[in-house]
Amino acid sequence: MTNQFLDTSVVIGYAGYISKEKLEGRDAIIKLCVKFVENKKGKFLACYFTINKEINSLLKRQRIISNEIKRKIDDQNYELCSSKEAKNGLYSEDINRTKKIYTFYSLNYSNKKEEFKQNLISIQSNIETRISFFIEKLVDEKVIPIKEIEPNLVNMLREIISNYSDCNVLASAIQYATQKKEEVIFVTLDKKDFAQNNIDFMKEDKRFNDYKLPIIEILSK
Amino acid sequence: MKKNPEQIKQEILNVLEKGPLPIQQISKEIDSNWLTVSKFLVELKESKKIREITLSDKVRFFRLVREDTYLDIPIDSEYKKLGYYLFQKIRKEWIEKTGKFPKNTEVLKVAVDVLDKTGIDKEIPTVWYLHGKIPILKYSPEAKYDKIELQTLKIKGLKIAEFEGCIIKAINLFSVEDSTHKVQVKQYEMYNNELYKTKEEIITYLLENNIDKEKIKKMSSAIYTYCPSKEDASEILELTQEFVLTINKLCLVKDISEFKKEILETFTGVWRMIATYMFFDTLTRYDKYKEDRKKTKECYFDEFLFNRISVAKEIISNLNSIYLNNLDKIKEVSNLPNTPETELIRDIFFDMGMEGVKEDDKSIS
Numbered sequence: 086m087t088n089q090f091l092d093t094s095v096v097i098g099y100a101g102y103i104s105k106e107k108l109e110g111r112d113a114i115i116k117l118c119v120k121f122v123e124n125k126k127g128k129f130l131a132c133y134f135t136i137n138k139e140i141n142s143l144l145k146r147q148r149i150i151s152n153e154i155k156r157k158i159d160d161q162n163y164e165l166c167s168s169k170e171a172k173n174g175l176y177s178e179d180i181n182r183t184k185k186i187y188t189f190y191s192l193n194y195s196n197k198k199e200e201f202k203q204n205l206i207s208i209q210s211n212i213e214t215r216i217s218f219f220i221e222k223l224v225d226e227k228v229i230p231i232k233e234i235e236p237n238l239v240n241m242l243r244e245i246i247s248n249y250s251d252c253n254v255l256a257s258a259i260q261y262a263t264q265k266k267e268e269v270i271f272v273t274l275d276k277k278d279f280a281q282n283n284i285d286f287m288k289e290d291k292r293f294n295d296y297k298l299p300i301i302e303i304l305s306k
Numbered sequence: 307m308k309k310n311p312e313q314i315k316q317e318i319l320n321v322l323e324k325g326p327l328p329i330q331q332i333s334k335e336i337d338s339n340w341l342t343v344s345k346f347l348v349e350l351k352e353s354k355k356i357r358e359i360t361l362s363d364k365v366r367f368f369r370l371v372r373e374d375t376y377l378d379i380p381i382d383s384e385y386k387k388l389g390y391y392l393f394q395k396i397r398k399e400w401i402e403k404t405g406k407f408p409k410n411t412e413v414l415k416v417a418v419d420v421l422d423k424t425g426i427d428k429e430i431p432t433v434w435y436l437h438g439k440i441p442i443l444k445y446s447p448e449a450k451y452d453k454i455e456l457q458t459l460k461i462k463g464l465k466i467a468e469f470e471g472c473i474i475k476a477i478n479l480f481s482v483e484d485s486t487h488k489v490q491v492k493q494y495e496m497y498n499n500e501l502y503k504t505k506e507e508i509i510t511y512l513l514e515n516n517i518d519k520e521k522i523k524k525m526s527s528a529i530y531t532y533c534p535s536k537e538d539a540s541e542i543l544e545l546t547q548e549f550v551l552t553i554n555k556l557c558l559v560k561d562i563s564e565f566k567k568e569i570l571e572t573f574t575g576v577w578r579m580i581a582t583y584m585f586f587d588t589l590t591r592y593d594k595y596k597e598d599r600k601k602t603k604e605c606y607f608d609e610f611l612f613n614r615i616s617v618a619k620e621i622i623s624n625l626n627s628i629y630l631n632n633l634d635k636i637k638e639v640s641n642l643p644n645t646p647e648t649e650l651i652r653d654i655f656f657d658m659g660m661e662g663v664k665e666d667d668k669s670i671s
Binding site: 093096097098100105115139150152156160169170176178179182185186189193194201203204205206208210211212213215218222248249275 | 654663664
């Protein structure tokens with residue numbers, strides 16, 4: 086059975102599953118992800134860049150966002166994202182995300198603030214629990230320590246794929262397939278960065294001749 | 307006249323009665339030179355009569371080690387006598403009313419009620435701590451407090467009749483309860499303190515029952531909900547959040563009641579950390595501590611809070627190890643609830659995840 090190397094998007098998709106009767110748009114994509122995981126065939130591989138960098142950063146930032154919203158609910162005069170943690174830990178895009186959640190609170194929960202804060206930590210818990218379950222129980226092997234990712238390979242990939250994280254995860258998959266000399270399926274939800282023409286560019290580029298490229302499988306409708 | 311070493315040391319202790327001071331200030335106050343003061347400060351420190359604190363601006367302060375108050379918070383000597391009168395009077399009236407010697411909690415809750423209602427708390431501050439609101443002046447059930455005539459105290463505007471009346475009213479209020487637990491809860495109710503009510507619910511639940519997963523998840527979430535969130539409480543908030551998230555992960559294990567003892571121990575550690583911050587936060591509601599909140603924190607609380615935070619970190623990490631050691635007992639994980647806020651937060655989380663990390667991400671340690 087061919088090993089399946091999971092992109093971070095698969096972990097995130099699995100974590101964000103809300104069971105609904107009608108699955109449309111994002112819910113439908115996420116459902117595909119859950120189905121794929123439930124019908125697991127072969128070994129699931131995830132790289133340390135996904136686990137230790139991407140997921141870690143994501144959860145840290147999400148925790149900061151929750152705390153910022155709690156702060157603002159507790160003290161109306163507090164300026165969202167003005168704490169040291171927010172300034173040091175959040176991306177500029179995260180500030181608007183925080184404001185979006187706070188606006189939702191103001192419109193729907195302003196007279197039920199304790200309930201909203203409780204929901205906030207509960208949703209956070211649910212997401213973290215699903216991620217932890219996925220990484221600790223469903224991933225069979227964690228591979229390619231971050232320090233071992235080849236910078237040259239990442240740079241070559243960046244000529245084709247602009248996203249820094251995607252390049253590191255794909256580089257990990259390529260290095261794994263090359264080192265093990267085995268067929269690897271790289272599973273992702275990301276249609277944009279891992280589009281077929283990007284993969285074709287790699288195949289045509291002679292610099293990739295020494296590497297074994299994984300087969301890309303995009304989970305989509 | 308030249309002062310002898312004992313006199314100088316006593317003068318140093320006397321000026322530190324009012325609160326921590328830097329060496330220059332002590333030297334000025336007792337009219338002795340820097341070198342002399344410095345020498346005796348070392349001696350006093352070695353004999354554990356004073357403590358040295360270095361503030362964030364590197365200035366060294368010296369604080370009197372006190373037996374009479376919590377965390378060495380200073381108290382004016384006349385008000386200290388008034389406080390002791392209060393303890394002694396509560397004890398006497400309680401025995402008269404109930405025929406029983408009052409317990410520690412009962413005396414403290416009555417004292418807080420009297421101090422808050424008469425406004426004397428401005429001089430004998432009352433603060434929220436481990437088991438509710440207490441005066442900063444320590445009470446000891448074993449102590450034999452000297453008989454004091456209120457009229458002899460040098461306290462301006464003390465309304466003796468009102469003060470005495472308040473004591474009787476407070477005793478009437480609290481002595482109807484048949485347990486110290488009920489006395490405590492009554493105080494939490496009176497002040498409508500949801501954080502303390504939740505703490506009590508969690509401890510009672512963990513002591514008495516098998517654990518229902520949904521209930522413990524809800525209770526621990528409530529602690530996060532009411533946890534202090536000011537900027538100087540960020541570490542406390544983060545660790546409380548971590549505690550709640552760990553409890554939720556642990557709830558994946560089939561029989562969580564197996565870990566009741568460990569959960570209770572962890573919660574106790576987390577609570578000690580939160581309560582120490584609450585002590586600081588409520589003390590700084592008083593003008594003399596509010597003025598320089600940062601200095602108050604550094605002078606009286608930082609070292610203590612640091613220890614409490616370190617313990618909390620360690621026990622939360624131990625609880626997480628229990629989860630990791632029981633992974634083989636975990637079979638399934640629940641879906642996210644179908645609510646509009648879940649969908650919004652999930653979508654934001656999904657977008658963040660799809661974007662990946664930036665090359666210069668500072669959030670990754």
